[in-house]
Amino acid sequence: MDRWAGKVAVVTGASSGIGAAIVEGLVEAGVQVVGLARRLEKLQALAASLEGTPGKLYPRKCDVQKEEELLDAFKWVKAELGGVDILVNNAGVSKYKKLIEEDVHSLRNILEVNVLAMAISIREAVASMKSRNVEGYIININSILGHASSPRTNYPTSIYAPSKYAVTALTETVRKELAADPTNKIKITSISPGLVKTDIMQASGVPNADKYFEAAAHLEPKNIADAMLYVLGTRSIVQVTELTICPAAKHLSTKSG
Template sequence: MERYRGRVALVTGASAGIGAAITQALLRRGVDVVGIARRVERVQALELKDAPGKLYPLQGDVSREDSILAAFKWVRDNLSGVDILVNNAGILIDEELTSAPTESWRRMLDVNVLGLSICTREAIQDMVRRGVDDGFVIHINGIWGHSPVAGGELAMYASTKHAVRVLLEGLRKDLVARKSNIRVGVHDIIILPTGNPM
């Protein structure tokens, strides 16, 4: 992590849970962190007075492309660009496939798949434009992206996590074909149906 000291990480879903923990861990390592969340006041509360990294709380909604693009523009205009992207934002709505409202599916797909993909595209393009060849993209994923779920109420959520895994592999192959040293990785967590990580 020493090489990233003084550089910029963007963390989505930074207001609570894993996103908040990642934000503070990066700050302690001397990384400047742009923490994006809809509830920006919760990101502001993560500031660590004794940490060498600087926190930049930014209001944003990864389910909306215009909000994502505005966040990346702010980072370019104020901090030069993103060196590390942590795609942490995600939502779980557990409703049966045979009765769930379309809006529930759309929300999960917009955040878990499209939002993650747009953030990744913008970060990679920004790194390439600035000649950053040691950048890092990390997807926080769910263990259900690797195995079938027990019940139908979690099937749509699990399908979004399968998509994240496939997108990561596609991104890795794309970067290898470009002879890029930008690295990509995934960290799998277990989410209980209540929405709490284990």
């Protein structure tokens, strides 16, 4: 990780859960992190908690679903910090509803956040990295549902799984486009976690979400942040295309039977 100290990272969905854990890991490693999220107050609180660490968090209010705000964020990074060296696409939304019963607004919201905002961010980051001819890294936070969709009947996820399938294809498409350039210095990785204990359950409207994790084997946000740091720490000749992380069965609560 030493080569990334002092470099600039952009992390979307940075105010809580996996995003906040990723921010903490990067800042503690000496990276200058621009955290993007809608909840500025949570970003500011996170920045305050990280004071005195080797890196720094720059909180920036941004709704990635709004293209103008997303583009303005990358413009700010270029003007104030010179450009982006690491992009972590973490922002994502889901909804507790059957796909066959969904409304267009909700479908559009999930696709715009989970797929379109990611594609725009990658485009802007690659342009920044290539314009400066620097070593760069793009990490897309995916899901195991982006590889083998098997939603349980009691836990519908709307168009979330299809959107994560798109992330899998998007990552591979960009990897091949980058590989076609013999001068390329940019790597891209998909990290696909299993169930992680975050507030996405509450946000998506899952009934009794606060008790959901009591009987379900799950990961913690830091586990995903550690995976991200591992990927960033690989040598330049190593390309981790996909990293899938699942909770060990032994972490099931005794209440699970």
